[in-house]
Amino acid sequence: AQSVTQPDIHITVSEGASLELRCNYSYGATPYLFWYVQSPGQGLQLLLKYFSGDTLVQGIKGFEAEFKRSQSSFNLRKPSVHWSDAAEYFCAVGGWRDDKIIFGKGTRLHILP
Amino acid sequence: NAGVTQTPKFQVLKTGQSMTLQCAQDMNHEYMSWYRQDPGMGLRLIHYSVGAGITDQGEVPNGYNVSRSTTEDFPLRLLSAAPSQTSVYFCASSYSSIGGEQFFGPGTRLTVL
Numbered sequence: 596a597q598s599v600t601q602p603d604i605h606i607t608v609s610e611g612a613s614l615e616l617r618c619n620y621s622y623g624a625t626p627y628l629f630w631y632v633q634s635p636g637q638g639l640q641l642l643l644k645y646f647s648g649d650t651l652v653q654g655i656k657g658f659e660a661e662f663k664r665s666q667s668s669f670n671l672r673k674p675s676v677h678w679s680d681a682a683e684y685f686c687a688v689g690g691w692r693d694d695k696i697i698f699g700k701g702t703r704l705h706i707l708p
Numbered sequence: 709n710a711g712v713t714q715t716p717k718f719q720v721l722k723t724g725q726s727m728t729l730q731c732a733q734d735m736n737h738e739y740m741s742w743y744r745q746d747p748g749m750g751l752r753l754i755h756y757s758v759g760a761g762i763t764d765q766g767e768v769p770n771g772y773n774v775s776r777s778t779t780e781d782f783p784l785r786l787l788s789a790a791p792s793q794t795s796v797y798f799c800a801s802s803y804s805s806i807g808g809e810q811f812f813g814p815g816t817r818l819t820v821l
Contacts, residue, residue, distance in 0.1 A: 604748070627806065638798065638812040639751075685750060694758050694805040695766060696741065700750035 597622040597688050599699035607705040610678050616671040616702050618660075618686035628669040629687040629696070630660055639685065645669060656680070681706045710734055712813035714799050720819045721789040729784040729816050731799030739802040740782040741766070741810070742774065744795040751798065757782055758805060789820045 598621045608614055620626055627646055631639040643654025650662040660671045669686060683703045689696040715730045733740065741756035743766075753766030757776040771793060773785040782801075786793060797816045802808035 601750075629809075638814050639800075639810075640812075641809045644809065689805060691806050694739070694756060694764065695753055696756075696805060696810065697753060697767065698743070698751040700748065 597626070597690065597693060597695065597697050599686050599688050599697055601684075601686055601699035601702050603702045604700070605703050605705065607707060608676055609707045611675050614671075614673045614676045614680070614704070616684050616686075616704070618669045618671065618699060619667050620669060620686070620688040621667065622688055622690050624690055627689045627691075628660075628662060629689070630654065630658070630669075630671050631685045631687065631698075632656075632682050633685065633701075634682045642671070642684075676704075676706055678706045678708065680704060712799055712801050712811050714797075714813035714816050716816060717814065718817050720821065721786075722821050723790060725789050726785070726787050727789065729786075729797055729799075729818070731782045731784065731813060732780050733782075733801040733811070734780065735801060735803075735811065736779060737801035737803050737811075738779065739805045739808065739810075740776065741800050741802075742772070742782070742784045743798045743800065744768065744793075745798060745815075746795050754784065754797075756805070786818075789818075791820045794818060794820045 600619045629644045630642040686699045742754040743751040755774040757763045799813040800810040802810045
């Protein structure tokens, strides 16, 4: 069965600093990977996804993520965070062998002014 | 185009009561799913459907039933509510489970006393 681990429950960074949120997955074949963001009291919005091809994917709001098969990772990055990036971020995994899309427990991002 | 709609937004039940959470989408998506979100637990998949007439269990299906009689609707039934089912419930839809972006509804906040 597939699974997702987000090792950091909370991360605090200063506005303007760079950001990396970690995501490790377990899946028995080539995965489809997603990052979603949830602002306080809101639903979830897709930031980016990896389906195939280029392992560095660009998303909305200046985010990018890199798929590393050898490390079973799909870390999310942003070169310079803004106060509006404060939210909870979820990594998710799916794949052609299984119709389930499983989410990690999330990382809550706090931004210092 | 309303996207994914969920009703009600809030609900309070007593232990043992039953109710149905409604979910509808107007995007002609084949794939629909239900998640529950609890603090520190991320989103956990309850049930999902790859098309009308087809449903399957997710990670935490116990205590919940679903049916998919039409492409548009995917109701979630609580047969006998328990306090452990207090949660925020999200419905999502996608054109496909394989690499497709899931569009989420606004959520239903359920409290079971």
